[in-house]
Amino acid sequence: MTDRSRPTLATVAARAEVASSTASLVFSGSARVAPSTRERVLAAAAELGYAGPDPVARSLRSRRSGVVGAVIGERLAYAFSDPVSVQLLDGVTEVLSPLGVGLLLLPGDADRHGPTLAQLAHVPLDAVVYATCGLEDDPALEHLQRRGVPIVAVDGPRLDDLVFVGIQDRRGTVELTRHLTDLGHRRVAVVALPLRLDGTRGPVTPERRARVHFLDVRERALGVEEVLGPVPLWETAANAVEEGERAGRALLDVPADERPTAVVAQSDILAAGVLRAAEALGLRVPEDVSVAGFDGAELPWLPPVRLTTVVQPTTEKGRVVGRAVTDLVAGRRPDDVVLDVHLSVGTTTGPAPRS
Amino acid sequence: MTDRSRPTLATVAARAEVASSTASLVFSGSARVAPSTRERVLAAAAELGYAGPDPVARSLRSRRSGVVGAVIGERLAYAFSDPVSVQLLDGVTEVLSPLGVGLLLLPGDADRHGPTLAQLAHVPLDAVVYATCGLEDDPALEHLQRRGVPIVAVDGPRLDDLVFVGIQDRRGTVELTRHLTDLGHRRVAVVALPLRLDGTRGPVTPERRARVHFLDVRERALGVEEVLGPVPLWETAANAVEEGERAGRALLDVPADERPTAVVAQSDILAAGVLRAAEALGLRVPEDVSVAGFDGAELPWLPPVRLTTVVQPTTEKGRVVGRAVTDLVAGRRPDDVVLDVHLSVGTTTGPAPRS
DNA sequence: TCACTCTATCGAATCGATTCGACGACCGCT
DNA sequence: AGCGGTCGTCGAATCGATTCGATAGAGTGA
Numbered sequence: 001m002t003d004r005s006r007p008t009l010a011t012v013a014a015r016a017e018v019a020s021s022t023a024s025l026v027f028s029g030s031a032r033v034a035p036s037t038r039e040r041v042l043a044a045a046a047e048l049g050y051a052g053p054d055p056v057a058r059s060l061r062s063r064r065s066g067v068v069g070a071v072i073g074e075r076l077a078y079a080f081s082d083p084v085s086v087q088l089l090d091g092v093t094e095v096l097s098p099l100g101v102g103l104l105l106l107p108g109d110a111d112r113h114g115p116t117l118a119q120l121a122h123v124p125l126d127a128v129v130y131a132t133c134g135l136e137d138d139p140a141l142e143h144l145q146r147r148g149v150p151i152v153a154v155d156g157p158r159l160d161d162l163v164f165v166g167i168q169d170r171r172g173t174v175e176l177t178r179h180l181t182d183l184g185h186r187r188v189a190v191v192a193l194p195l196r197l198d199g200t201r202g203p204v205t206p207e208r209r210a211r212v213h214f215l216d217v218r219e220r221a222l223g224v225e226e227v228l229g230p231v232p233l234w235e236t237a238a239n240a241v242e243e244g245e246r247a248g249r250a251l252l253d254v255p256a257d258e259r260p261t262a263v264v265a266q267s268d269i270l271a272a273g274v275l276r277a278a279e280a281l282g283l284r285v286p287e288d289v290s291v292a293g294f295d296g297a298e299l300p301w302l303p304p305v306r307l308t309t310v311v312q313p314t315t316e317k318g319r320v321v322g323r324a325v326t327d328l329v330a331g332r333r334p335d336d337v338v339l340d341v342h343l344s345v346g347t348t349t350g351p352a353p354r355s
Numbered sequence: 356m357t358d359r360s361r362p363t364l365a366t367v368a369a370r371a372e373v374a375s376s377t378a379s380l381v382f383s384g385s386a387r388v389a390p391s392t393r394e395r396v397l398a399a400a401a402e403l404g405y406a407g408p409d410p411v412a413r414s415l416r417s418r419r420s421g422v423v424g425a426v427i428g429e430r431l432a433y434a435f436s437d438p439v440s441v442q443l444l445d446g447v448t449e450v451l452s453p454l455g456v457g458l459l460l461l462p463g464d465a466d467r468h469g470p471t472l473a474q475l476a477h478v479p480l481d482a483v484v485y486a487t488c489g490l491e492d493d494p495a496l497e498h499l500q501r502r503g504v505p506i507v508a509v510d511g512p513r514l515d516d517l518v519f520v521g522i523q524d525r526r527g528t529v530e531l532t533r534h535l536t537d538l539g540h541r542r543v544a545v546v547a548l549p550l551r552l553d554g555t556r557g558p559v560t561p562e563r564r565a566r567v568h569f570l571d572v573r574e575r576a577l578g579v580e581e582v583l584g585p586v587p588l589w590e591t592a593a594n595a596v597e598e599g600e601r602a603g604r605a606l607l608d609v610p611a612d613e614r615p616t617a618v619v620a621q622s623d624i625l626a627a628g629v630l631r632a633a634e635a636l637g638l639r640v641p642e643d644v645s646v647a648g649f650d651g652a653e654l655p656w657l658p659p660v661r662l663t664t665v666v667q668p669t670t671e672k673g674r675v676v677g678r679a680v681t682d683l684v685a686g687r688r689p690d691d692v693v694l695d696v697h698l699s700v701g702t703t704t705g706p707a708p709r710s
Numbered sequence: 711t712c713a714c715t716c717t718a719t720c721g722a723a724t725c726g727a728t729t730c731g732a733c734g735a736c737c738g739c740t
Numbered sequence: 741a742g743c744g745g746t747c748g749t750c751g752a753a754t755c756g757a758t759t760c761g762a763t764a765g766a767g768t769g770a
Contacts, residue, residue, distance in 0.1 A: 055420075065479065067459060077442055077670070081441070083436070086432055087432055089431055093431055102424070102459045104459045105459075106457060109449070116452075121410070123410055123455070123457050124414065124421075125410075148406075242655050276656075299656075301656045301657075302656075
């Protein structure tokens with residue numbers, strides 16, 4: 001009853017009068033061990049209160065820790081206020097959990113847009129999921145590559161040593177924009193997600209645009225312009241309803257003949273904010289202005305409105321990522337995946353008002 | 356350039372012509388090592404592309420993995436649709452991240468209300484946070500205790516071998532209920548959070564009530580009854596807006612003289628649903644019915660309404676948990692903590708209608 | 711010059727398991 | 741009786757670092 005030190009496999013083996021290698025065989029389950037021996041070892045373990053092999057020691061030999069990192073660019077409270085991030089991770093854990101693999105959160109904070117090297121360096125990792133991967137060099141990424149930790153980059157750039165999982169950002173936005181032009185819209189404004197995580201908000205200048213950090217943000221903007229040519233972009237500081245509302249007020253609170261007849265928000269959350277702004281300004285949707293989003297997120301508080309949006313299979317994307325991670329850990333190199341999106345026309349887009 | 360095997364500390368030490376123990380000293384930083392030696396080792400490491408000591412091997416000796424588990428009772432998509440859970444974890448990571456400790460998600464799934472033993476057994480853990488801790492025996496809990504993993508239980512029962520962090524659920528609800536009785540309300544109904552995670556919803560029978568699994572749910576119900584005596588409880592199947600709306604419809608869609616004049620929801624999310632139900636039924640808030648919540652959650656989509664609610668310091672609760680974890684890992688036994696709550700009167704409660 | 715104190719470095723034990731080759735016992739077949 | 745083949749168990753090496761006591765050499769003071 002020395003609670004000083006917990007029993008180890010060796011203790012258990014000694015008590016059961018077998019070699020520790022035999023005891024190990026018992027706990028790894030699969031091997032051929034005489035039933036009587038197995039019982040003896042199990043009994044000894046039970047008597048000693050042995051909870052099974054130490055995961056750390058096991059990891060050292062087997063080169064597996066059962067831990068997969070999730071790099072998040074912001075603090076959790078921001079990242080997880082976005083249902084898309086949450087559903088992505090939900091899909092990932094759905095695949096990984098049954099395999100006994102856990103997801104380790106590696107969030108950034110107000111200043112740093114990702115975990116510090118000190119955070120990364122001390123933690124065992126079989127693989128890492130970059131939840132939103134930027135276009136630019138990242139010291140954390142470099143560190144992980146040096147360590148030989150395989151990486152899945154979600155919505156990031158397609159690099160050789162990264163496995164890519166993404167969606168058809170461009171095609172989805174093109175389809176959405178065609179829907180708007182078919183309805184007669186020509187004056188369209190875009191409410192953009194943050195181009196970089198530096199708290200900037202407002203109209204996007206060409207210089208700013210050249211420094212866009214996130215691939216999906218760029219693609220979604222280009223999708224609109226592929227159909228309509230250059231359009232004004234209004235950048236938000238975060239993917240949040242308030243930010244969308246702020247952008248919506250800035251874009252819509254102008255004389256009717258300058259006002260965009262349609263606003264394309266780069267996320268449903270932002271679109272919800274734009275809807276609020278329209279309501280606050282006394283504009284009817286879609287009679288006075290059409291509003292569209294992106295993601296197809298479940299926003300249970302949004303009804304009775306049904307948002308026109310580009311639906312991406314968020315949870316499925318997470319599952320795909322989970323499978324990619326599984327492959328990587330098993331030593332296989334999975335293919336890059338680009339998932340389909342589709343347009344969902346709701347009640348927030350309609351014919352352009354005659355001016 | 357053999358990418359077969361990455362360099363180890365021994366490789367680096369050999370290259371720098373020092374003992375591996377000396378090289379170890381260099382990477383642990385603190386010890387006294389001659390500057391020339393240090394540089395030589397660092398140079399060797401750089402040449403070999405050595406990314407620093409293997410975290411797993413380090414963990415084995417130091418008995419620290421840098422991983423803290425977060426036990427979540429449901430799948431992530433549900434748990435993280437609740438801003439309270441998210442803010443709690445946000446506070447935890449805020450404290451833990453700078454210490455190089457990561458948070459490992461251990462969610463349950465549709466069937467199991469927590470991680471399986473297989474999930475737990477293979478993962479290294481320095482400590483565990485039970486995000487919502489139930490009252491009843493839990494095999495996972497038992498396993499962790501046997502392994503000697505220290506546990507912080509949030510809003511759970513106060514047990515000897517668990518560190519408790521919670522809030523004044525009872526006092527907050529009493530204060531809220533007094534506010535309602537002061538306004539003349541006597542017919543009050545409660546929309547309860549799930550008593551157990553089994554998908555039940557509807558009026559709560561005494562038998563059901565005797566089997567409540569979550570402490571905070573029980574306390575919040577008792578707080579109302581401490582002031583008013585027995586009140587009808589309507590149980591929801593999840594903490595979600597739709598569930599609140601469903602409950603609201605059931606409670607409010609009755610003749611005016613049977614209708615409760617005030618509805619106390621056990622969370623702000625549920626309260627938002629009740630507000631929707633009232634709106635759908637053409638009832639004015641607070642003229643026809645008062646609605647109150649609990650948590651003080653930030654629901655950016657709720658304005659212009661300001662919900663009357665009991666505010667708990669959610670992020671601070673997370674920080675307290677983070678500090679408790681830090682203490683436990685360092686071998687100290689932190690005290691239990693009960694955090695203050697306060698009533699925030701908004702625009703959703705008013706004088707009881709004269710009947 | 712000698713004894714003594716630091717300092718920088720080294721060797722070896724250790725953390726707790728896994729894994730593979732070896733070995734003895736026992737079985738059945740010719 | 742002899743031989744090959746299984747089956748169950750064991751020993752020892754190994755994973756990659758940390759850590760402590762030992763030691764050689766430089767520096768100090770009498």
